[in-house]
Amino acid sequence: MKNEVKLPEQSITFIENLRIYLFSNGKNSEEIEEIIEELEDHLSEAEKRGKPIEKIIGKSPKEYMEMISNEMVIDYRTWFKYVLLIIIGTFSIIIMSDLSEGDLSYSVLEIVGDIVITAIFIFSVLKGFKYISTMKQSLWKQMAILIPIVMLPVFLFLGLIFLNRAVDTPMIHFSNMASMIIGIMTLLFIIGMSLWAKTWILIIVVAFITLPNYLLTQTSLQYETQLILEPIIMCGGIGIYLWISTILEKKKA
Amino acid sequence: MSTTQMLKGILDGCLLAIIKNKEVYGYELADKLETYGFHSFSEGTIYPLLLRMQKEGLVTSTLKKSTAGPRRKYYSLTPKGKQELDIFIKRWDDLQTNVNNVLHHESDTTTKKGDETIEE
Numbered sequence: 001m002k003n004e005v006k007l008p009e010q011s012i013t014f015i016e017n018l019r020i021y022l023f024s025n026g027k028n029s030e031e032i033e034e035i036i037e038e039l040e041d042h043l044s045e046a047e048k049r050g051k052p053i054e055k056i057i058g059k060s061p062k063e064y065m066e067m068i069s070n071e072m073v074i075d076y077r078t079w080f081k082y083v084l085l086i087i088i089g090t091f092s093i094i095i096m097s098d099l100s101e102g103d104l105s106y107s108v109l110e111i112v113g114d115i116v117i118t119a120i121f122i123f124s125v126l127k128g129f130k131y132i133s134t135m136k137q138s139l140w141k142q143m144a145i146l147i148p149i150v151m152l153p154v155f156l157f158l159g160l161i162f163l164n165r166a167v168d169t170p171m172i173h174f175s176n177m178a179s180m181i182i183g184i185m186t187l188l189f190i191i192g193m194s195l196w197a198k199t200w201i202l203i204i205v206v207a208f209i210t211l212p213n214y215l216l217t218q219t220s221l222q223y224e225t226q227l228i229l230e231p232i233i234m235c236g237g238i239g240i241y242l243w244i245s246t247i248l249e250k251k252k253a
Numbered sequence: 254m255s256t257t258q259m260l261k262g263i264l265d266g267c268l269l270a271i272i273k274n275k276e277v278y279g280y281e282l283a284d285k286l287e288t289y290g291f292h293s294f295s296e297g298t299i300y301p302l303l304l305r306m307q308k309e310g311l312v313t314s315t316l317k318k319s320t321a322g323p324r325r326k327y328y329s330l331t332p333k334g335k336q337e338l339d340i341f342i343k344r345w346d347d348l349q350t351n352v353n354n355v356l357h358h359e360s361d362t363t364t365k366k367g368d369e370t371i372e373e
Contacts, residue, residue, distance in 0.1 A: 035300065038279050038326050042296065045280040051296075058295035071304035 010053050011043045014061055017133040021065045024129035028075035035068060062134040081197055087118050088193055089202050092186045096206050099186075100214040103179040109169040113160040121153040200241075208237040256293045264294070265302055266341035269334055272312055278325040279303070303328060311337050 007015070015036060022032045039056075046056055057064040091114065098104055128149045132142050174182060194203050212233040216226040264286075271277060271285050282303075283296035306312045311334035318324045330338070 034326065035304070037323065038300065039297070041278075041323055041325060042280045042283070042300075046296070054295075056295060056297040058297065064295070064297055067298070067301040068304070071301045071308070073308070 007040065007043055007047060008053070011047070014053065014057065015040060015043070017061065018065055018068070020129050021133040022069055022072065024126045024133065025069050026074045026076070026079040027069065027072045028078055031072055031075075035072075065134060083122055085193060085197055085202065086122055087115075088189055089205070090114070090118050092190050092202070093206055093209055095182060095186045096210040097213070099179060099183045100210045103176055104174040104182060105171055107164055107169045107171050109164050109167060110160065111172075113156075113163070117153050117156045117160065120156065124149045124152060200245075204241045205238055208234050208241075212237075257295075257298075260291075260294055263345070264291075264298070265306065266338065266345060267291075268299060268302060268306070269311065269330065269338040269341065272328050273330045273335065273338055276315075276327045276329045278327050282328070306334070310334075 018039070019032060019036055022035075023029065043053065043056060046053075094114065095104065128145055132145055190202055190206055194200060212230050216230060219226070221229070267286060267289075268282060271282055277285070279300065282299055286294075286299075287296075303312065303314075307314060310331055312328045313331055314326045314328050316324050317327050
């Protein structure tokens with residue numbers, strides 16, 4: 001917080017909710033930060049003079065958020081960027097980890113199911129965030145909404161795996177050559193997406209999901225040891241990356 | 254009709270008039286409006302208006318570092334904004350005259366049996 005005056009709890013909550021509301025409405029993140037900064041300044045000036053938050057945003061925070069949101073254009077480019085990043089990210093992770101185990105082969109059900117689940121996930125995250133940010137809710141209530149949203153794709157993916165075993169749909173087998181080509185294309189996609197979105201996250205996640213498995217099979221370690229080491233390296237690596245990038249992000253601010 | 258509803262549209266013109274004289278930031282604008290007597294409106298309503306006026310090219314903004322505290326967004330009027338202000342002043346003068354005419358005239362008369370009016 002750059003302001004000298006510490007904002008009261010109510011104002012901080014409002015600012016955070018506004019940020020989430022505007023973000024889940026697909027507004028440009030730079031513009032969001034600009035209006036947030038302006039309102040933070042206003043709220044702290046008002047706080048200095050003992051004005052309550054209602055004097056600034058009126059009686060209904062939700063209505064006020066809508067008023068702001070209506071005046072900001074939807075940033076389709078950024079929105080599209082995130083959706084694409086999630087979809088291609090999901091698929092590149094699946095493809096790359098399958099590739100490290102051999103040639104690719106998928107059933108039609110798997111391919112369609114993956115696309116549908118990803119779409120459901122993106123839709124429910126945006127709806128959920130928007131809903132949470134406009135209501136005055138306790139942390140428990142927010143969790144009660146968020147946890148199912150996050151868990152939903154996990155269950156759907158699990159369901160898909162079982163359904164895939166039970167139901168026979170045509171299989172699409174890719175030859176060694178085709179798998180290689182898909183692998184290279186995915187890799188190029190990952191690099192391209194990362195450059196475009198200016199983030200390392202996708203590369204790091206894919207690397208930590210696929211490489212440990214591949215590298216460990218090259219070692220003379222026991223199979224059990226490999227099985228234990230793989231998730232540790234995977235989660236540890238991604239965790240460390242997220243930790244470092246949070247520190248760097250804080251230093252920048 | 255609430256004051257807030259009546260204020261819609263009028264507030265735009267007032268903001269333009271204040272910005273015309275001096276580069277100002279958000280809180281300053283709300284503060285000025287208050288000293289001019291606008292007490293009942295929610296101060297935050299100026300931001301959606303400022304966002305729209307920026308979109309329409311009536312005002313521009315620059316971020317400036319203040320000596321103490323955070324950087325601030327200062328608003329200034331564009332040539333298009335000046336034109337808009339002139340139009341607003343003209344419209345407001347007309348509207349004010351008309352409303353005053355109605356109110357003065359009608360308060361001097363009392364209504365009796367529908368359309369018939371008698372001068373007092």
